[in-house]
Amino acid sequence: MTDSQNILVPEKEYVTLNLGPTHPATHGIFQNVLKMDGEIIVSGEPTIGYIHRAFEKLAERRPYNQIAPITDRMNYCSAPINNMGWHMTVEKLIGCEVPKRAQYIRVIIMELARIADHIICDSVIGVDTGALSGFLYIFQEREHIYEIFEEVCGARLTTNTGRIGGMERDFSPKAWQKLEYFVKHFPEKLQEFENLLLRSRIFMDRTINVGPISAERALAYGFTGPNLRAAGVDYDVRVANPYSSYEDFEFDIPVGTNGDTYDRFMVRLEEMKQSLRIIKQAMKNMPDGPIAADVPDFYLPPKEDVYSKMEALIYQFKIVMGEMDVPKGEVYHAVEGGNGELGFYLISDGGRTPFRLHFRRPCFIYYQAYPEMIRGGMLSDAILTMSSMNVIAGELDA
Amino acid sequence: MKLADIEIPWMEEVVDKFRQKFDTAILSVEQSYDFPVVVIAKQNLMDVLSFLKNDPDMGFTFLTTLCGLHVPGYEGGEFGMMYQLQNMEQNRRIRLKIFMPENDLDVPTATNLWPTANWMERQEYDFFGFNFVGHPDLRRILNMDEMNYHPMRKQYPLEDLGKHDKDDAKFGR
Numbered sequence: 001m002t003d004s005q006n007i008l009v010p011e012k013e014y015v016t017l018n019l020g021p022t023h024p025a026t027h028g029i030f031q032n033v034l035k036m037d038g039e040i041i042v043s044g045e046p047t048i049g050y051i052h053r054a055f056e057k058l059a060e061r062r063p064y065n066q067i068a069p070i071t072d073r074m075n076y077c078s079a080p081i082n083n084m085g086w087h088m089t090v091e092k093l094i095g096c097e098v099p100k101r102a103q104y105i106r107v108i109i110m111e112l113a114r115i116a117d118h119i120i121c122d123s124v125i126g127v128d129t130g131a132l133s134g135f136l137y138i139f140q141e142r143e144h145i146y147e148i149f150e151e152v153c154g155a156r157l158t159t160n161t162g163r164i165g166g167m168e169r170d171f172s173p174k175a176w177q178k179l180e181y182f183v184k185h186f187p188e189k190l191q192e193f194e195n196l197l198l199r200s201r202i203f204m205d206r207t208i209n210v211g212p213i214s215a216e217r218a219l220a221y222g223f224t225g226p227n228l229r230a231a232g233v234d235y236d237v238r239v240a241n242p243y244s245s246y247e248d249f250e251f252d253i254p255v256g257t258n259g260d261t262y263d264r265f266m267v268r269l270e271e272m273k274q275s276l277r278i279i280k281q282a283m284k285n286m287p288d289g290p291i292a293a294d295v296p297d298f299y300l301p302p303k304e305d306v307y308s309k310m311e312a313l314i315y316q317f318k319i320v321m322g323e324m325d326v327p328k329g330e331v332y333h334a335v336e337g338g339n340g341e342l343g344f345y346l347i348s349d350g351g352r353t354p355f356r357l358h359f360r361r362p363c364f365i366y367y368q369a370y371p372e373m374i375r376g377g378m379l380s381d382a383i384l385t386m387s388s389m390n391v392i393a394g395e396l397d398a
Numbered sequence: 399m400k401l402a403d404i405e406i407p408w409m410e411e412v413v414d415k416f417r418q419k420f421d422t423a424i425l426s427v428e429q430s431y432d433f434p435v436v437v438i439a440k441q442n443l444m445d446v447l448s449f450l451k452n453d454p455d456m457g458f459t460f461l462t463t464l465c466g467l468h469v470p471g472y473e474g475g476e477f478g479m480m481y482q483l484q485n486m487e488q489n490r491r492i493r494l495k496i497f498m499p500e501n502d503l504d505v506p507t508a509t510n511l512w513p514t515a516n517w518m519e520r521q522e523y524d525f526f527g528f529n530f531v532g533h534p535d536l537r538r539i540l541n542m543d544e545m546n547y548h549p550m551r552k553q554y555p556l557e558d559l560g561k562h563d564k565d566d567a568k569f570g571r
Contacts, residue, residue: 054549057550220512220514240489330435331430332491343462345465351566352569358480360462360463365463365518367517369513
């Protein structure tokens with residue numbers, strides 16, 4: 001027996017690290033059980049479902065107009081896009097053409113929501129690299145957006161805005177005033193934010209080549225939205241299948257090349273500018289006319305009519321009690337949400353509630369690539385990758 | 399223009415090609431709004447999916463979504479799966495459906511073709527109890543592991559059974 005055989009060589013041991021469920025760096029309730037070799041991640045195992053609220057089941061018991069508030073709670077950073085997506089799905093089912101003015105108002109609100117969504121994601125990437133001040137400054141602009149929402153629909157976060165058939169009310173003069181203020185002052189604030197991070201050496205070192213994904217893998221994993229575009233695929237639902245008059249507007253689709261954290265940051269930054277461009281065009285070319293289609297079965301009549309006319313009273317009663325006549329059929333409608341293609345697959349059997357409603361939630365679909373994206377990287381980079389993917393717990397778990 | 403009247407210019411061409419290859423597998427073809435909907439036999443599912451994905455003329459390389467269906471009244475096809483594929487280059491979308499009886503919920507997994515099917519199938523297993531044969535990690539995803547039923551099935555109504563004030567029959571339906 002030689003000496004060398006007596007030496008005990010310890011087997012390599014990995015450290016198991018629980019990142020989450022409630023960890024301040026993950027911005028939501030996500031658990032990741034990470035296997036660590038020092039500070040390098042060997043593998044990760046995400047657990048989701050902590051805020052699962054069974055929306056698909058809930059929707060089978062609710063009349064069509066009462067499903068809009070559920071959609072608020074999916075991607076709560078850009079709730080109006082979810083609301084409009086749902087209204088448009090039902091409009092497609094019942095074959096209702098929404099007036100141009102309502103479509104333009106919807107576009108303005110959806111693009112404002114997209115800016116608010118991207119503000120959160122981009123500023124949080126800054127926070128996770130250690131730059132807190134950008135986050136604090138740019139959140140003032142998000143506040144302005146929420147004030148516009150407040151003026152339009154009375155709510156800030158869970159907006160429940162729009163109705164099946166159009167908008168519930170037109171923009172008030174105050175809303176126009178706030179919108180004009182926002183459009184005037186947002187670019188300079190965004191520029192300030194951009195100057196803070198974009199060419200900062202520290203920020204670039206922390207984000208370039210962090211959590212990259214190739215275009216092929218991204219497509220195989222079902223990525224859509226800014227995360228797919230950062231990988232270099234120019235797919236945008238607003239262009240591929242235009243809805244709500246998006247074909248009337250001129251805007252560019254920014255794409256990245258590496259699919260890393262920096263590219264995702266850049267794509268979102270540029271999209272905010274493009275959204276602003278769309279808002280400006282919509283404000284300039286805002287058509288006159290009604291704000292709702294003539295669908296009395298779905299669109300609540302004006303209150304003064306309800307108190308004075310029999311027919312309006314009947315419709316009011318039927319809608320409030322959820323007794324609309326819905327045609328049979330199955331329909332899929334997708335909108336470009338803050339995180340990608342937000343799809344609604346609806347089957348109606350003619351009853352008062354959907355027979356089946358399935359949400360295609362972009363977060364849920366692309367978050368499964370997370371273990372692959374962080375493998376071999378540092379723990380601190382994993383945090384950045386997660387925030388740059390903009391995983392929203394509400395949309396993830398639905 | 400009503401959205402229901404939308405014409406799909408490429409539908410005939412794609413469906414013809416599809417028919418040549420899988421004549422017996424296709425049970426029905428129809429158009430539902432802006433989607434071609436093809437119902438196929440369950441045993442041909444994998445062949446059809448890989449044909450649609452890999453054939454250069456088809457090019458449906460992107461799995462948009464999939465979801466389970468439960469149709470209690472449909473004899474011999476109580477459970478169903480819906481697959482929605484997309485051809486991003488030519489901007490085409492297609493929907494496939496399979497149906498199966500309640501006592502045979504084995505479905506071949508699509509994870510070999512698309513890694514994204516992993517969580518989607520786990521969700522449908524969780525909700526409906528489909529057994530995805532060959533799935534690498536078939537566990538519940540949104541509900542807790544201890545749950546002993548599949549909540550999206552129609553026999554689990556959301557409100558209690560004693561409540562009848564909102565029944566369709568009361569409103570002449």
